Amino acid sequence: MCVCRAVTEGEVHNCIAAGAKSAKQIRDTTGAGGDCASCVRKICAMLKRSEDVVPIAQHKEPVDAGRQADYRAA
Numbered sequence: 671m672c673v674c675r676a677v678t679e680g681e682v683h684n685c686i687a688a689g690a691k692s693a694k695q696i697r698d699t700t701g702a703g704g705d706c707a708s709c710v711r712k713i714c715a716m717l718k719r720s721e722d723v724v725p726i727a728q729h730k731e732p733v734d735a736g737r738q739a740d741y742r743a744a
Contacts, residue, residue, distance in 0.1 A: 671712065674705035682713060686720045693717065 671679040677700045690696045693713045697703045703710040 672700070672702035672705075672709045674709075675701035677702040677709075679716075682716055686716060691717070 671677050671682055681700050682696055682702055685696050685699050690699060693703055693710050696713055696717075703713055
């Protein structure tokens with residue numbers, strides 16, 4: 671990922687998972703993008719992909735009370 675600072679893609683993923691929302695936050699935490707900045711475009715793409723991912727729990731459809739009772743009886 672970042673050859674200048676020896677930062678792996680996994681380290682950047684972990685940083686994003688920990689709450690980093692910008693390339694600057696990732697740079698400040700890992701050092702990635704702090705020298706030649708050739709990896710900043712890839713970091714930004716990773717951030718964009720992480721914004722596009724919505725947790726599965728938010729996709730669940732509500733179960734109406736009648737169907738919920740059917741599930742408990744089964």
